[in-house]
Amino acid sequence: MFRLTSRVEPDFLWAMLYEAVFWRDLGEEERPPLAELREQRWFARYVDGWGRAGDTALVALDRNNEGVGAAWYRTFAPDDAGFGFIDADIPEISIGVYGEFRGRGVGSLLLGSLIVRARAHDLPALSLSVAAENPARRLYERLGFVDVADGDGSITMRLDLQ
Ligand SMILES: CC(C)(COP(=O)(O)OP(=O)(O)OC[C@H]1O[C@@H](n2cnc3c(N)ncnc32)[C@H](O)[C@@H]1OP(=O)(O)O)[C@@H](O)C(=O)NCCC(=O)NCCS
Structure with missing residues (x-):
């Protein structure tokens, strides 16, 4: 019912990053507009300049070929680290699926397939950052991620691949 493609438009990644950051249903007024967030490095670093060496993404399409979710990873330099940073050679995952x-099963399909790609590229591990109370943690644990650090209500998780 859903299929994956590795042909991604950065605009769709921006939209899914927005879903990931606002995983809690706050009501529309409390969400800053995407255009404003794109100016902020803590947000923008996950998609800005997409297409760097090592950048890897999968998009889930519905039967009308509309994107419904995406998962991707990229590495960061220590001086431009994301929230889930562990090491410069361990990419950090972002994932989001439209609410409806x-x-x-879309998230499981995306993440499971992204992990297969990471293994195929001989990556040592993957990381991510998740809010302590986000139900997404169960999905990550099912796929083998373990907690490696926590602070300020968010947890860094790691999946060893080697
Ligand atoms: C997390 C997310 C990508 C998972 O995708 P999905 O298609 O819902 O996942 P699946 O259907 O394959 O798997 C279900 C699991 O996803 C998580 N999940 C399901 N609904 C969710 C929701 N509304 N919010 C967050 N996580 C959810 C749970 O871990 C669930 O496991 P459970 O069945 O044991 O409760 C998706 O729910 C989402 O976009 N949530 C909001 C954004 C977000 O939290 N992104 C991750 C930030 S670290």
């Missing part, structure tokens, strides 16, 4: 498509 959650809980139907």
Whole structure:
């Protein structure tokens, strides 16, 4: 019912990054507009200049070929580290699925397939950052991620690949 493609438009990654950051349903007024967030490095570093060496993304499409979710990873320099940074050679994952498509296996499909890619590229590990109370943690644990650090209500998780 859903299929994956590695042909990605950065605009769709921006939209999914927005879903990932605002994983909690806050109501629209409390969310700053995407255009404003794109000016902020803590947000923009996950997609800005997409297409760097090592950048890897998968998009899930519905039967009308519309994007419903995406998962991607990229590495960061220590002086431009993301929230889930562990090391410069361990890419950090971002993932988001549109609200109406959650809980139907899209996230598992995306993340499982992204992990297969990471293994195929001989990466040592993957990392991510997740809010302590985000139910997404269960998905990450099912796929083998373990907690390696926590602070300020968010947890860094790591999946060893070697
Ligand atoms: C996390 C997310 C990508 C998972 O994708 P999905 O298609 O919903 O996942 P699946 O249907 O394959 O797997 C279900 C698991 O996803 C998580 N999940 C399901 N609905 C969710 C929701 N509304 N919010 C967050 N996580 C959810 C749970 O871990 C769930 O496991 P469970 O069945 O044991 O409760 C998706 O729910 C989402 O975009 N959530 C909001 C954004 C977010 O939290 N991104 C990650 C930030 S670290």
